Amino acid sequence: MKKILLKQKQKDFILNERDTKINFKDKRIKLKLKHAGYTLNTILPKNKKIYLLDNANLSTGGDAVDVTNVIHPGFKKIAINVTKDMGLRISGVDIMLTKGDITKNPKSCRYYIIEINAAPGLDHYVTTGRKQRKIVETMYLKVLKALGKKD
Numbered sequence: 001m002k003k004i005l006l007k008q009k010q011k012d013f014i015l016n017e018r019d020t021k022i023n024f025k026d027k028r029i030k031l032k033l034k035h036a037g038y039t040l041n042t043i044l045p046k047n048k049k050i051y052l053l054d055n056a057n058l059s060t061g062g063d064a065v066d067v068t069n070v071i072h073p074g075f076k077k078i079a080i081n082v083t084k085d086m087g088l089r090i091s092g093v094d095i096m097l098t099k100g101d102i103t104k105n106p107k108s109c110r111y112y113i114i115e116i117n118a119a120p121g122l123d124h125y126v127t128t129g130r131k132q133r134k135i136v137e138t139m140y141l142k143v144l145k146a147l148g149k150k151d
Helices: 003-015 027-035 073-085 130-148
Strands: 092-099 110-117
Touching: 073 092, 073 110
Parallel strands: none
Antiparallel strands: 092 110
């Protein structure tokens, strides 16, 4: 894991208009590498991955994986029901799977709802591709139209 790779990742963030800043002096990153037997100058073997932080937040450098077209309808239903149960019209529901696959029925998975965000920020998500930008634009148009309707 050469520091140059982290610098390239930072350049990619800038190129994709993400405002994420990698903290090259973050002691947690160095400690994580040390526990794995690496340093910032280690070149990882081919196909070897290491996660530099124990979170996957986009704001700390995590990468989004779009599962919009493959997520099992049961997980969508869970997110919709949780949003309604919280009295919200829109939310971001973070679901973490510790066993199973997001494409499979939730009954066959072990998952946790780790966050329900009443004001989900989609700024990082829209920078992951044109398709994602279109998804967000379409969603916001639907939300604005729904808000404009009289009850």
